[in-house]
Amino acid sequence: MPNTFLKKAFDESMKQVGSDDKIKSDLPIEVAVHLDVILNKSESSKGVLTVVLTSLVYKSLNPDQDIRNHQTSIEKGYSGRTFDTKYITPFLKSVKFPAMAESGWLTRSLEQKVPYDKDYSGAIRPAALKTSFLETIDFIQKGNDLDKCLSYLMQGLIIKRNSQEIDLAKPLNLPIATIIELLIRHFNVSYVAEGASRLPVLALFAAYECLMKEAKRFDGKELLEIESHTSADTRSGRIGDIDIVDESGKEFEAVEVKHGIPITSQLVKDAFEKFKTTQVNRYYLLSTADIDNSESEKIEQEIERIKNIHGCHVIANGLINSLKYYLRLLSETSEFISNYVDLIETDTALKFEHKKKWNEIISSM
Known part of the structure; x- marks a missing residue:
């Protein structure tokens, strides 16, 4: 189910990006601004990107779960790391998006055993990224426009990927x-x-x-x-x-x-x-x-x-x-x-x- 959900979201986002490499979305500007910060830091802060995507996908599939409670050791929590390791990080790698080696939760600033609420103590740097991360998690938890939020991130990642240079093979002397x-x-x-x-x-x-x-x-x-x-x-x-x-x-x-x-x-x-x-x-x-x-x-x-x-x-x-x-x-x-x-x-x-x-x-x- 998560794999099918991710593939569908990815394919739809690819079509939306089209040929002009622009994000098409009617998300509230205050939400889009925070997502842009996360996208801009997606290479240097892969863990933040991974946790946000994990939270988005899990909340979409399990709307009753409070995704701020990202560990089973937290009351009424779920294992974000397990879900990420099984579904999100493999997906990110498969489509050449920024990805951690195993899981976004293997980052000291994100593995604190406390909820991702406005008082979260993890040392996410820079401060603007921490603000955008927690504001986005709060938005996801409210459960509104999750599909639009996921599409915005996917489109942004596709556009960044499309701008990457790739060394192409030039075989010689072929029949x-x-x-x-x-x-x-x-x-x-x-x-x-x-x-x-x-x-x-x-x-x-x-x-x-x-x-x-x-x-x-x-x-x-x-x-x-x-x-x-x-x-x-x-x-x-x-x-x-x-x-x-x-x-x-x-x-x-x-x-x-x-x-x-x-x-x-x-x-x-x-x-x-x-x-x-x-x-x-x-x-x-x-x-x-x-x-x-x-x-x-x-x-x-x-x-x-x-x-x-x-x-x-x-x-x-x-x-x-x-x-x-x-x-x-x-x-x-x-x-x-x-x-x-x-x-x-x-x-x-x-x-x-x-x-x-x-x-x-x-x-x-």
Whole structure:
């Protein structure tokens, strides 16, 4: 029950954080201020964070318990340390949140055999943290808005975690088939955090970074910097997720990437609306879900129509097939992996979860 409760709260908080890394909450400001202090000290005072989370979860599941009485040696108490050791600390470690080695109660300032009331004698430092800790415990004990309080802490911890740098693996000299398998696995994880649709775009951009140096077709051409995920809907003149311009700065080639959405004739028509006023030479419409076979004939007819009235060669294809082709053109696939990992590290649309998963996939090779 506690594990299920924690996972549900975590997943919901991940969705609330979204792509803007801001806490969404309507908790009273006086409560949020104290939680912010606890979050700001979460690395240096892991015990306080652990005790607060333990108290929150236990009170949520056992509303009649006075969670200020955190030890069985205290009258009408419960064993916060036991509950923490079994559920809270393992959870914190599993999601890469700040955590003690075994329990938050293995801290001298928190293990006093007296209730966590306003007279608590433990030497929690600094004084502002002690105030916030005891005020938060008092709020939890009242039993109001426990779900909002837990969500606030979870969101704050997720945001702090997302800001952490993580060293990503860059394996060398992999066969193309292995690279493709790694990419497919990385794209298709059921992520909780937003941003997975960005991964295929980054992979393709990484391939183009290599192709620009090796393919004669791109001599004298420029690969424009990849735009941020949040600006993609208002590209201010950009016609694809990836854009290449010629010597005069005019559109030469562009790519639009779909993740999990099969290509249909309507998508081809929609793409044409984006580039019909440009002189782009080729336009790729690629999807991780390939082409909708029931639409194949209509897609070909629409591509032919665009060719006749505009001159642009539209290529609709599965993204994985295109990546296989591009990788075969490269003299060194290690550069592609390096480019992809660099993009994963720096792209602001991606979260800690996406980066961690890459390392896990590499480790399981």
